Amino acid sequence: MAEITKLVHKYLRHDKKFPHVWCPGCGNGIVLGAMIRAIDRLAYRKDDIVMISGIGCSGRLPVYVDFNTLHTTHGRALTFATGVKLAKPELKVIVVMGDGDATAIGGNHFIHAARRNINLTAIIINNNIYGMTGGQYSPTTPYGMKATTAPYRNIEHAFNIAELAVTAGAVFVGRGTVYHARLLDKLIEKAFVKRGFGVVEVITHCHTQYGRRNRMGDAVAMMQWQKEHAVRVEKAADMSEEELKDKFTIGVLVDRDLPVYTEQYELVREQARDSIPS
Amino acid sequence: MARKKSKKKPRLLQGNEALVEGALAAGCRFFAGYPITPASEISEILAHRLPQMEGTFIQMEDEIASIGAVIGASLAGAKSMTATSGPGFSLMQENLGFACVAEVPCVIVNVMRGGPSTGLPTNPSQGDVLQARWGTHGDHPIIVLAPSSVRDSFDITVKAFNFSERYRTPVIVLSDEVVAHTRETVVLPDPDEIEVLDRIKPSMPPEWYIPYEDTSSGVPPMGIFGDGYRYHVTGLIHDIRGFPTMRTDEIEPFMRRLFRKINQSFHDVQIVHHFMTEDAELVVIAYGSVARSARRAVLDAREKGIKAGLLHLVTLYPFPRRDVVATISDAKAVLVPEMNMGQISREVKRVNEGMSRVATLNRIDGSMISPQEIYEWLLKEA
Ligand SMILES: Cc1ncc(C[n+]2csc(CCOP(=O)(O)OP(=O)(O)O)c2C)c(N)n1
Ligand code: SF4
Ligand SMILES: [Mg+2]
Numbered sequence: 001m002a003e004i005t006k007l008v009h010k011y012l013r014h015d016k017k018f019p020h021v022w023c024p025g026c027g028n029g030i031v032l033g034a035m036i037r038a039i040d041r042l043a044y045r046k047d048d049i050v051m052i053s054g055i056g057c058s059g060r061l062p063v064y065v066d067f068n069t070l071h072t073t074h075g076r077a078l079t080f081a082t083g084v085k086l087a088k089p090e091l092k093v094i095v096v097m098g099d100g101d102a103t104a105i106g107g108n109h110f111i112h113a114a115r116r117n118i119n120l121t122a123i124i125i126n127n128n129i130y131g132m133t134g135g136q137y138s139p140t141t142p143y144g145m146k147a148t149t150a151p152y153r154n155i156e157h158a159f160n161i162a163e164l165a166v167t168a169g170a171v172f173v174g175r176g177t178v179y180h181a182r183l184l185d186k187l188i189e190k191a192f193v194k195r196g197f198g199v200v201e202v203i204t205h206c207h208t209q210y211g212r213r214n215r216m217g218d219a220v221a222m223m224q225w226q227k228e229h230a231v232r233v234e235k236a237a238d239m240s241e242e243e244l245k246d247k248f249t250i251g252v253l254v255d256r257d258l259p260v261y262t263e264q265y266e267l268v269r270e271q272a273r274d275s276i277p278s
Numbered sequence: 279m280a281r282k283k284s285k286k287k288p289r290l291l292q293g294n295e296a297l298v299e300g301a302l303a304a305g306c307r308f309f310a311g312y313p314i315t316p317a318s319e320i321s322e323i324l325a326h327r328l329p330q331m332e333g334t335f336i337q338m339e340d341e342i343a344s345i346g347a348v349i350g351a352s353l354a355g356a357k358s359m360t361a362t363s364g365p366g367f368s369l370m371q372e373n374l375g376f377a378c379v380a381e382v383p384c385v386i387v388n389v390m391r392g393g394p395s396t397g398l399p400t401n402p403s404q405g406d407v408l409q410a411r412w413g414t415h416g417d418h419p420i421i422v423l424a425p426s427s428v429r430d431s432f433d434i435t436v437k438a439f440n441f442s443e444r445y446r447t448p449v450i451v452l453s454d455e456v457v458a459h460t461r462e463t464v465v466l467p468d469p470d471e472i473e474v475l476d477r478i479k480p481s482m483p484p485e486w487y488i489p490y491e492d493t494s495s496g497v498p499p500m501g502i503f504g505d506g507y508r509y510h511v512t513g514l515i516h517d518i519r520g521f522p523t524m525r526t527d528e529i530e531p532f533m534r535r536l537f538r539k540i541n542q543s544f545h546d547v548q549i550v551h552h553f554m555t556e557d558a559e560l561v562v563i564a565y566g567s568v569a570r571s572a573r574r575a576v577l578d579a580r581e582k583g584i585k586a587g588l589l590h591l592v593t594l595y596p597f598p599r600r601d602v603v604a605t606i607s608d609a610k611a612v613l614v615p616e617m618n619m620g621q622i623s624r625e626v627k628r629v630n631e632g633m634s635r636v637a638t639l640n641r642i643d644g645s646m647i648s649p650q651e652i653y654e655w656l657l658k659e660a
Binding site for chain 1: 307308310326329330332334336338339340342343344345346347348349350351352353354355356358372373376503504505506508509510511512513514519521522
């Protein structure tokens with residue numbers, strides 16, 4: 001058995017009925033693979049990991065893997081995750097969300113989790129569309145593109161998810177693509193070990209719902225597009241606005257240290273205990 | 279450990295304060311909420327108290343987030359609660375259904391105020407009774423309890439936690455503005471006088487654990503995140519392993535079990551108090567703060583020689599049909615006074631099946647129903 005297959009089998013649930021729900025060629029599996037590789041490298045115990053998702057194609061990701069898994073409601077994954085983490089801070093909490101999940105219906109929870117610096121990792125699978133419901137436009141569907149609910153063209157402007165996370169206060173923010181697999185592995189690993197709210201935005205393709213409607217070709221062609229439009233942050237620093245016009249940056253956007261919620265709360269508890277009259 | 283000295287002494291407490299004491303006595307160690315009148319005191323007191331006892335309080339960005347955090351904390355093993363009023367309760371409905379279907383114990387307090395919408399923030403109401411029963415979408419059983427006094431707020435919150443743990447279900451405590459803000463002198467029980475129940479956890483080796491397997495009680499043991507029983511929790515209808523299913527032969531038994539675990543426990547969860555109902559010809563059926571007005575009215579009527587009685591409903595859902603039917607079948611007339619346009623009276627009429635005459639007394643002007651109003655009806659009917 002190839003190394004990679006062995007690794008997958010080590011973490012897949014063997015009592016789960018397959019096949020999975022994703023279209024052939026979907027990028028979600030690549031993201032799951034990157035997460036598993038990072039978990040394995042870091043030698044986390046399966047019992048210590050809680051993988052939490054929202055609703056969407058991306059939301060189906062945890063069901064296949066042998067951790068404590070929680071498939072919540074649309075947009076609310078971070079709220080459930082906040083409860084899990086605060087009740088048992090020793091658990092490693094990983095949240096997976098879609099672009100619609102994290103920044104439309106769950107946008108408020110996203111910025112507040114970042115602001116609080118709650119100690120968990122948020123992975124946002126950005127395919128620029130509502131995949132599961134059949135290709136309606138999302139907050140990251142680019143201006144001018146088509147979707148089932150923007151049959152003429154999308155006249156709204158897209159969120160830059162990673163920048164949003166930076167502004168909201170996330171201590172680690174990375175952006176990768178499913179094409180740049182090795183970078184993705186590294187970003188996810190960095191986010192996992194970061195103390196505080198770490199975000200990885202993963203640019204991926206939904207060839208079925210987004211690519212087809214916008215004549216972007218199949219999964220391979222869309223990954224080719226990722227390759228051609230992604231620029232390393234280090235390189236982007238030396239490029240002009242004009243040169244960066246159709247591009248997006250990949251790499252580590254922010255890596256900083258701020259007080260972590262669970263640690264702060266521990267101090268509050270001490271203060272509270274001291275306040276009890278003896 | 280040395281036995282603690284009894285702390286029993288009379289205390290002047292608000293309903294909301296007693297509710298918090300009940301929650302803590304029942305073992306609540308996690309609270310997430312969003313400020314709203316007339317429930318805010320619950321948050322404020324718990325923000326103070328929980329960190330003193332290794333518990334956690336967090337103010338979330340809204341009520342959707344609050345109940346989400348409560349469900350998450352419960353899955354990680356903490357007894358958890360949130361508290362709100364009408365507008366926030368509306369926002370919680372989707373995740374309330376999640377707690378039903380994923381069978382996550384939690385307590386949701388709704389201190390009812392006048393509605394709809396922003397309504398009457400500081401006035402009492404009982405307008406959310408049917409919402410508590412049916413507010414979240416889809417068929418589901420639910421337990422709804424209504425305190426009527428300060429002492430009740432303590433006892434019923436303890437019960438709410440116990441039911442939620444025993445049956446792995448969300449339990450709704452429907453308080454109201456009058457109960458929440460009335461101050462009364464009460465003596466609360468010592469910890470060793472209170473029955474506290476905890477969820478049943480799996481004891482078999484993890485590889486044998488089937489998280490949603492049927493049991494005689496209909497309640498499967500609950501694995502706690504981090505305890506070694508790795509399993510999948512989802513709001514999708516799932517098979518006994520917790521994995522999404524669309525098979526009719528798996529959906530049906532799952533849904534039936536959800537109902538059965540509550541339905542076969544009516545004797546435990548349906549709480550009513552009889553007050554002079556034995557020979558009553560005129561029966562008042564009331565709950566919440568209105569039950570107290572009703573009690574006064576019944577006493578006054580008895581002094582006039584009128585055979586009046588009160589059936590005080592503590593459990594609103596599952597609706598205590600057996601008690602209601604037994605009490606009203608020989609009555610001349612029945613009155614259901616409520617601070618709404620008639621919500622529990624619909625249930626009473628439904629189970630009455632024409633046996634007795636059922637009258638309603640409805641107040642929707644933001645003020646409470648006085649003993650006098652109920653007394654007048656008793657006088658008129660006598
Ligand atoms: C409250 C609520 N509203 C709407 C839906 C329907 N719904 C399911 S998935 C989805 C969009 C998913 O898009 P995204 O988050 O981008 O995930 P993807 O499927 O693209 O991975 C929607 C709108 C829902 N499940 N719940
Ligand atoms: S619809 Fe799009 S996002 Fe969903 S599984 Fe198919 S390719 Fe992936
Ligand atoms: Mg999407």
